[in-house]
Amino acid sequence: xxxxxxxxxxxxxxxxxxxxxxxxxxxxxxxxxxxxxxxxxxxxxxxxxxxxxxxxxxxxxxxxxxxxxxxxxxxxxxxxxxxxxxxxxxxxxxxxxxxxxxxxxxxxxxxxxxxxxxxxxxxxxxxxxxxxxxxxxxxxxxxxxxxxxxxxxxxxxxxxxxxxxxxxxxxxxxxxxxxxxxxxxxxxxxxxxxxxxxxxxxxxxxxxxxxxxxxxxxxxxxxxxxxxxxxxxxxxxxxxxxxxxxxxxxxxxxxxxxxxxxxxxxxxxxxxxxxxxxxxxxxxxxxxxxxxxxxxxxxxxxxxxxxxxxxxxxxxxxxxxxxxxxxxxxxxxxxxxxxxxxxxxxxxxxxxxxxxxxxxxxxxxxxxxxxxxxxxxxxxxxxxxxxxxxxxxxxxxxxxxxxxxxx
Amino acid sequence: xxxxxxxxxxxxxxxxxxxxxxxxxxxxxxxxxxxxxxxxxxxxxxxxxxxxxxxxxxxxxxxxxxxxxxxxxxxxxxxxxxxxxxxxxxxxxxxxxxxxxxxxxxxxxxxxxxxxxxxxxxxxxxxxxxxxxxxxxxxxxxxxxxxxxxxxxxxxxxxxxxxxxxxxxxxxxxxxxxxxxxxxxxxxxxxxxxxxxxxxxxxxxxxxxxxxxxxxxxxxxxxxxxxxxxxxxxxxxxxxxxxxxxxxxxxxxxxxxxxxxxxxxxxxxxxxxxxxxxxxxxxxxxxxxxxxxxxxxxxxxxxxxxxxxxxxxxxxxxxxxxxxxxxxxxxxxxxxxxxxxxxxxxxxxxxxxxxxxxxxxxxxxxxxxxxxxxxxxxxxxxxxxxxxxxxxxxxxxxxxxxxxxxx
Numbered sequence: 001x002x003x004x005x006x007x008x009x010x011x012x013x014x015x016x017x018x019x020x021x022x023x024x025x026x027x028x029x030x031x032x033x034x035x036x037x038x039x040x041x042x043x044x045x046x047x048x049x050x051x052x053x054x055x056x057x058x059x060x061x062x063x064x065x066x067x068x069x070x071x072x073x074x075x076x077x078x079x080x081x082x083x084x085x086x087x088x089x090x091x092x093x094x095x096x097x098x099x100x101x102x103x104x105x106x107x108x109x110x111x112x113x114x115x116x117x118x119x120x121x122x123x124x125x126x127x128x129x130x131x132x133x134x135x136x137x138x139x140x141x142x143x144x145x146x147x148x149x150x151x152x153x154x155x156x157x158x159x160x161x162x163x164x165x166x167x168x169x170x171x172x173x174x175x176x177x178x179x180x181x182x183x184x185x186x187x188x189x190x191x192x193x194x195x196x197x198x199x200x201x202x203x204x205x206x207x208x209x210x211x212x213x214x215x216x217x218x219x220x221x222x223x224x225x226x227x228x229x230x231x232x233x234x235x236x237x238x239x240x241x242x243x244x245x246x247x248x249x250x251x252x253x254x255x256x257x258x259x260x261x262x263x264x265x266x267x268x269x270x271x272x273x274x275x276x277x278x279x280x281x282x283x284x285x286x287x288x289x290x291x292x293x294x295x296x297x298x299x300x301x302x303x304x305x306x307x308x309x310x311x312x313x314x315x316x317x318x319x320x321x322x323x324x325x326x327x328x329x330x331x332x333x334x335x336x337x338x339x340x341x342x343x344x345x346x347x348x349x350x351x352x353x354x355x356x357x358x359x360x361x362x363x364x365x366x367x368x369x370x371x372x373x374x375x376x377x378x379x380x381x382x383x384x385x386x387x388x389x390x391x392x393x394x395x396x397x398x399x400x401x402x403x404x405x406x407x
Numbered sequence: 408x409x410x411x412x413x414x415x416x417x418x419x420x421x422x423x424x425x426x427x428x429x430x431x432x433x434x435x436x437x438x439x440x441x442x443x444x445x446x447x448x449x450x451x452x453x454x455x456x457x458x459x460x461x462x463x464x465x466x467x468x469x470x471x472x473x474x475x476x477x478x479x480x481x482x483x484x485x486x487x488x489x490x491x492x493x494x495x496x497x498x499x500x501x502x503x504x505x506x507x508x509x510x511x512x513x514x515x516x517x518x519x520x521x522x523x524x525x526x527x528x529x530x531x532x533x534x535x536x537x538x539x540x541x542x543x544x545x546x547x548x549x550x551x552x553x554x555x556x557x558x559x560x561x562x563x564x565x566x567x568x569x570x571x572x573x574x575x576x577x578x579x580x581x582x583x584x585x586x587x588x589x590x591x592x593x594x595x596x597x598x599x600x601x602x603x604x605x606x607x608x609x610x611x612x613x614x615x616x617x618x619x620x621x622x623x624x625x626x627x628x629x630x631x632x633x634x635x636x637x638x639x640x641x642x643x644x645x646x647x648x649x650x651x652x653x654x655x656x657x658x659x660x661x662x663x664x665x666x667x668x669x670x671x672x673x674x675x676x677x678x679x680x681x682x683x684x685x686x687x688x689x690x691x692x693x694x695x696x697x698x699x700x701x702x703x704x705x706x707x708x709x710x711x712x713x714x715x716x717x718x719x720x721x722x723x724x725x726x727x728x729x730x731x732x733x734x735x736x737x738x739x740x741x742x743x744x745x746x747x748x749x750x751x752x753x754x755x756x757x758x759x760x761x762x763x764x765x766x767x768x769x770x771x772x773x774x775x776x777x778x779x780x781x782x783x784x785x786x787x788x789x790x791x792x793x794x795x796x797x798x799x800x801x802x803x804x805x806x807x808x809x810x811x812x813x814x
Contacts, residue, residue: 001490003490364436364752364754366436366437366752366761368786382465382762384792391471393470393472397473404474404758405473405474405489406475406477406493
């Protein structure tokens with residue numbers, strides 16, 4: 001039996017409320033200078049109290065040794081096996097810029113590049129043009145009209161942008177035009193292993209994209225260094241069973257960054273405008289507490305500080321996040337869970353494969369002996385060794401929202 | 408490679424003996440009043456000694472957050488992935504009343520119900536008639552004769568009973584007649600997604616069941632309030648590879664309740680008459696020690712006390728069970744394992760999703776640091792995070808009954 005069929009067959013609507021707090025890039029690593037990880041250095045009395053009353057363990061986002069991007073890490077958190085639900089780069093780009101993707105859309109990532117008069121790529125990043133230069137060109141490309149399809153071209157950062165094709169009968173199983181090297185012309189975009197039922201749609205879409213690229217070349221002519229586009233990571237909007245369908249929840253996302261809002265929308269969450277600070281996120285949570293039964297509360301800056309290798313900065317964000325918990329408690333959630341999507345240790349200045357602290361707190365969590373919210377302490381928790389995909393069913397159980405399986 | 412093919416290819420007959428002691432509903436939860444779980448409150452010096460010499464961990468019956476019924480929980484204990492081997496309700500009912508199910512049998516659960524003169528259901532439980540009233544009607548329905556099929560109708564409890572259809576060419580993939588609501592007539596029983604090879608058999612069985620129901624209606628006429636039957640949960644006797652086949656064991660069940668005897672028979676165990684007390688079970692074990700190499704010893708009342716929310720009662724059963732272990736040791740088993748099928752915390756008065764203490768003791772178990780048989784202590788054991796389906800191969804290994812895999 002498939003897990004989602006199982007969950008759906010057991011899930012029931014109740015009044016209980018679940019609050020899932022995600023510190024992005026939560027997990028850290030001791031640095032040689034400190035001999036302590038970011039969490040070990042941080043003073044987090046409220047998280048420590050939660051762990052003392054809760055059940056905890058380190059949770060693996062994907063599988064052993066695998067460092068996830070934000071997309072798969074969050075899908076895991078939300079209960080989707082990240083190796084079964086692959087989000088294409090184009091779709092992630094579109095989500096990342098806050099584009100309102102619809103079922104049936106095909107998305108791709110764009111690089112603005114430099115092409116010489118012989119039609120050969122000389123710089124795949126067009127000298128890393130500034131974001132506003134990219135935006136100017138996006139505006140030009142947005143005006144391209146092709147029959148039966150709407151085209152959206154929106155800037156990401158620097159030389160990067162996203163293209164979205166919307167219309168009936170499209171299929172995103174297409175090869176890249178980006179040859180990943182210079183001194184050669186762009187590649188032709190062709191169908192790439194489309195499902196048997198979509199061979200015609202893929203050929204049709206490849207044809208449209210080819211016409212779009214030709215038109216782009218003509219409209220960017222003379223705009224050196226960014227006088228051409230390379231497209232890659234074509235994919236269809238990921239069709240995914242929703243939280244409403246699987247868990248019968250009414251879920252909402254409270255986050256500040258477009259990427260996380262986009263990922264939440266993908267799984268069927270409502271997405272609120274939560275401002276740009278922890279305080280505005282907290283106010284948003286309070287103001288909407290009565291309207292939902294599942295709250296995804298995202299704290300971004302732990303990851304940013306980890307990526308920057310800013311140890312004290314990450315400690316500060318952790319300590320700031322810790323101060324929210326007395327406010328959370330006042331709302332009387334039935335279940336509080338805290339974790340990260342993945343680890344981002346300052347030592348590595350990047351995402352990493354290390355499992356992530358997880359704690360669940362409810363009247364029925366069965367507490368273990370752990371007293372402190374840090375990696376070494378939580379490794380001794382009763383849930384240690386769990387995986388991210390276990391989090392959602394565990395929260396459902398703690399909220400008493402699952403019936404018994406079998407008699 | 409499929410796990411059962413693996414196990415069968417490695418299993419060998421030896422003289423070593425395995426004793427698996429299952430406290431039904433073993434796992435508990437601290438209560439606010441006590442601050443301790445049932446196991447934490449119980450004095451279990453013999454189990455503590457076993458853990459001190461053994462290897463242990465909390466074991467998950469099905470998967471994270473899933474609360475199992477007795478059927479799937481025991482299948483897991485016996486090494487069968489519970490999500491792959493689904494036992495239908497009708498089969499569980501038949502096992503629960505101790506009916507001797509045979510391969511090819513089709514079983515269903517019966518509700519006696521009330522039908523008005525227009526043929527509409529007015530009470531799906533016939534005013535919850537007493538068990539003896541149900542039994543009287545079962546006797547009447549048992550006399551129904553249909554061509555090519557034997558029909559058994561046996562009382563469960565109150566308004567519930569089990570129907571078993573035995574004959575050549577039956578298929579249990581049938582829809583319910585129970586409409587799950589009142590004010591409507593019973594539904595027609597029809598084939599429900601039978602396998603392609605059994606479409607004819609399913610249609611034949613649906614026809615027989617329909618005739619049985621018509622006959623039941625006629626024979627129960629005037630016996631208000633229980634003047635009709637509703638059938639649901641049709642299923643075939645679960646065909647399952649046996650313990651003898653997979654593990655090359657000669658296994659036996661020592662239990663007091665029909666359900667557990669039935670589940671044991673399903674996996675190929677001999678089932679002994681073990682009386683109704685722990686003492687009679689122990690005597691049965693001793694008397695049959697020379698005849699088998701695998702002993703499933705089931706202790707029921709921990710679960711019953713948990714379901715009743717009787718904390719002290721559950722503590723007493725645990726302490727009573729603990730006193731058996733010196734007697735077990737005297738038999739010189741090569742491997743002793745202790746666990747539960749699932750948790751039944753008094754706090755919840757029901758089965759729960761919490762992982763269950765597991766300990767294995769043998770000369771080769773590789774002991775860990777845990778000294779006390781309770782949930783919080785065992786969460787720190789070397790096997791923590793295991794699943795129930797891991798138990799059987801682990802016991803086989805500790806009994807030195809598995810060859811090496813590969814060269």
